[in-house]
Amino acid sequence: MTRSLEDLASPYLRGLIPYSPGKPIEEVERELGISNSVKLASNENALGPSPLALQALREALPGIHRYPDGSGHSLRQALGRHWDVAPELVILGNGSNELLELAGRCFLLPGDEAVYAEQAFIVYDLVAQVTGAAKVRVPLTNFTHDLDAIRAALSPRTKLVFIGNPNNPTGTAVPARALEAFLESVPSEVLVILDEAYYEYLPPELIPDALRFVRAGRLVLVLRTFSKIYGLAGLRIGYGIGPAPLVGLLNRAREPFNTNSLAQAAATAALSDEQHVASTRAITETGRKFLTEQCRALGLRVVPSVANFLLVDVGRPGPATADALLRHGVIVRPMAGYGFPTHLRISVGTPPENERCIAALKAVLGK
Ligand SMILES: Cc1ncc(COP(=O)(O)O)c(C=O)c1O
Numbered sequence: 001m002t003r004s005l006e007d008l009a010s011p012y013l014r015g016l017i018p019y020s021p022g023k024p025i026e027e028v029e030r031e032l033g034i035s036n037s038v039k040l041a042s043n044e045n046a047l048g049p050s051p052l053a054l055q056a057l058r059e060a061l062p063g064i065h066r067y068p069d070g071s072g073h074s075l076r077q078a079l080g081r082h083w084d085v086a087p088e089l090v091i092l093g094n095g096s097n098e099l100l101e102l103a104g105r106c107f108l109l110p111g112d113e114a115v116y117a118e119q120a121f122i123v124y125d126l127v128a129q130v131t132g133a134a135k136v137r138v139p140l141t142n143f144t145h146d147l148d149a150i151r152a153a154l155s156p157r158t159k160l161v162f163i164g165n166p167n168n169p170t171g172t173a174v175p176a177r178a179l180e181a182f183l184e185s186v187p188s189e190v191l192v193i194l195d196e197a198y199y200e201y202l203p204p205e206l207i208p209d210a211l212r213f214v215r216a217g218r219l220v221l222v223l224r225t226f227s228k229i230y231g232l233a234g235l236r237i238g239y240g241i242g243p244a245p246l247v248g249l250l251n252r253a254r255e256p257f258n259t260n261s262l263a264q265a266a267a268t269a270a271l272s273d274e275q276h277v278a279s280t281r282a283i284t285e286t287g288r289k290f291l292t293e294q295c296r297a298l299g300l301r302v303v304p305s306v307a308n309f310l311l312v313d314v315g316r317p318g319p320a321t322a323d324a325l326l327r328h329g330v331i332v333r334p335m336a337g338y339g340f341p342t343h344l345r346i347s348v349g350t351p352p353e354n355e356r357c358i359a360a361l362k363a364v365l366g367k
Helices: 025-032 051-063 073-083 096-107 122-131 147-153 176-185 211-215 244-253 261-271 274-297 318-327 351-365
Strands: 090-093 113-117 134-138 158-164 191-195 220-225 238-241 309-313 343-347
Touching: 025 318, 051 261, 073 090, 073 238, 073 261, 090 096, 090 244, 096 122, 096 158, 096 191, 096 220, 096 238, 096 244, 113 122, 113 147, 122 134, 122 158, 134 147, 147 158, 147 176, 176 191, 176 211, 211 220, 274 309, 274 351, 318 343, 318 351
Parallel strands: 113 134, 113 158, 158 191, 191 220
Antiparallel strands: 090 238, 220 238, 309 343
């Protein structure tokens, strides 16, 4: 009897459609024979990394023959001070993506249920799929998480709930009080993963106090990242804040050196760079307003966003439109894989990048 490779692998892998990341600029340019393209496809920081982070990287470079501090002591201390939580409540990840996976691995088994929105960050779906857990996907209402419907979808078999706030790919956030009431209402034996990758972009009135639940020992894991406003996506570093027993449990299954020394040094510096964060917020707000108005002037529907990206309905197949934009040197993400066949997700860039994007859209749409 011979077993195929597929037979050898976990049966849950067979149904897995791999995450397709935005192509690197270099690859797109090589393929199309173009140069000077702009990448507005992965919601990165248009301003680039914090200068303080770059300085910290230069200083940390001579030490990279050593293994990193596996516990990330300095960064966890800094995060603890920053968010007014004990450092024991903080866990670092190789991107917040790793912590999503770690939580899935620690909690989900076949027969369990993971609940999340139908159109949310695709990794929630991948995490559930590889563990064999049932995927309970709740429709959005008006492009926004429907917390009442998510609450109603919980069952005795629910172990994990994923909430992205702001949500990717729609850029919407739920009212702060509604989110807090939701966290209050979830049964104490269900883990809520509140994915706040775009937290720092939220306007003050939409900022929920989820850490209050963590401090009270509720099963809430707040995930944040250095990939977005802090401009360190290439270094891969994010963090989670959760009650100490939960963090202790996740640490048991964590790879010992999951975050590298350069990432830890840069993240510690970036966290203190308030000027870089403020400039990023300002350039993002201006750019988001510009892109929204210009797209609407072209007759396109734009979902009102509070993040550093926009979901835009181009009224024709998104993948073909994104391909056409590529030929004009503008890289954006078609959202057909998320169930939005005629939408593109456009990250906010610098003012010249945003102008390039609008000019390319006009050319491609014949406006
Ligand atoms: C909602 C959301 N969560 C998590 C992530 C993962 O970010 P990272 O692994 O870079 O921290 C992303 C990245 O795009 C995201 O959009």
